[in-house]
Amino acid sequence: MAESKRMAESKRLSGGCLCGAVRYTAVPDKPEMDVCHCGMCRRWSGGVFMSVPCNELDVENETVLGRYASSDWAERLFCKECGSSLFWRMPSDKSGHVAVAFQSFDDTSSFTFVAEIFIDEKPPLYDFAGERPRLTGKEVMERFEAQQESGHE
Ligand SMILES: [Zn+2]
């Protein structure tokens, strides 16, 4: 893969669920975290889904992973023992890309908070401080489609 050299430059990080039944390592694309305010992520995570775009996910004990197809194109993976929300991915995407729950990493100190998405679905009673891009669901989908059309696979 053409991307493997770039991936090798990122550091592999470890994490796991609340009870420890699921342990994993993954390589962040960049040391960056973003937040999704969409209704599905809020219900699934019990808060907002803070995630880190990663590749090369390696799960130690896959049998403990529960899987929920939250749409026709995405699935959410969680610990069957303790219920921790862990991974979001598109099964049709063979690039190995997975959004890993920021809060599940053992060490979150290296990440910066770079974006908020589906800001139009955020309940009005909370806001995150600081300045960063805040995209609506429509803007996220437009960017995603542009990426697909540019040959990103
Ligand atoms: Zn667990």
Ligand SMILES: [Zn+2]
């Ligand atoms: Zn979401």
